[in-house]
Amino acid sequence: MEGLRLENKKKKLIDDKGKRLDGRKWDELRPISLQVGLMKNADGSAYIEWGKNKIMAAVYGPKEVHPKHQVLPNRALLRCRYHMAPFSVDERKNPAPSRREIEISKVIREALVPAVIVEDYPRTAIEVWVEVLQSDGGSRVAGITAASLALADAGINMRDLVVGCSCGIIDDHVVADLDDTEDKEGSGDMPVAIMPNLGQVSLLQVDGIFTRDQFKKAFELAIEKGKQVYAMQREALTSKFFGGEPMSTEVEEVAE
């Protein structure tokens, strides 16, 4: 009985006019803002606010590998840590890495590795730290987006930036960029990370049940929205390095 009552009370996530709980249309992103290079002590850093997500990414390296037995003779070791601050959620989160955080650290690493030219830095380690200060839905894709900016800020050779976006299913509709409530109440979630210039996908996870059509629609939508986020990513990076003063048009007076 209890279960049934709850089932009936289930929130409607899209209203009759097609608006979502926070007023967005089905394919609308939450507001995103990006900043590059705010942390002086890190070799590269970035900060992203994506909806209610507030995430900091820092990159250290390339540097010596410790412990030494992990050294790779022909390429860099890319290490990632995704971590949620104890105050990032409603109820205090134990700061020790949870099963979920360990998994996300792994998938973030695997989403970034294809973009980083690890072969250019043999016998070194590159460390990426993704710290979630406030969490909302889609923090792994926001983390990847910030982390790739931090890598570019650190001046590590990259084939392309990596940008993420998630899609999902709520009330049987495919929608873009789920927030926390939609993620929990909805019936499916699909985080995707892409390298837009290379035209490659470096992360694809699916949670929930998608029909073939829904899968196709969600995947294509995630890529389209990812490209929108890429434009913002690009803007953040260029404004850090080229913003302000106009560039010189003559050839630089540099030493040979």
Added chain:
Amino acid sequence: MIQRKQVIPGDVIAKGTYRYGSNIEKRGDEYIALRVGLAEVGTDGLKLNPLTGPYLPRAEDEVIGKVADINGFGWVVDINSCFDGFLPASFVFGREFSPATHDLSSKFALGDMIGARIESYERSRDPQLSIRGHGYGKIESGEIIKISPTKVPRLIGRRGAMINMISEKTGCDIRVGQNGVVVVNGPPEGLVKTAKAIKIVEEEAHSADLMAKIEAYLGGTEVGK
């Protein structure tokens, strides 16, 4: 005619057939930037001057480093890179070097700064240093300023124009390592001015009239005044 472009990783610098330098990758007939920087598209060659990044050793570079460790065969030198430089004792004492008779720390002690040249570097081994040549060896005095290694060419300027100007105006002796370590010797007021000028160069490395800016900043100061 050289065309300049602001690029970020993944951007296409040019299409066609070109010679190209480091930090650029060829993908089909497109040349892709691997770093944030300024790309120069010349008539036949492409160049990318990165705006950020670590120091990676290159043979023949002059570097300034600090002795981090001494073992039986030489000195391990911190050259502000992810790789440590190694200066073999036999390069300093000559062929007759023997760990039993020579005391390495009498030549360079732990913590000493040395100017050295990168003798050789390949990806499988740490860079080897040498102090053969004029001006290399222990650095006895001076203020150490660290800048981003990517800004070193800008600090030196075309044929040393920038560094010579700062040196003349402040009356300081300035030595720049390719690894971003700068050693300055001179009168106290000169040191302060030099440090500030170097900081301006680093912060505004991308601006067009950098020479003029630095000259204006250093303004009236002349040697000995």
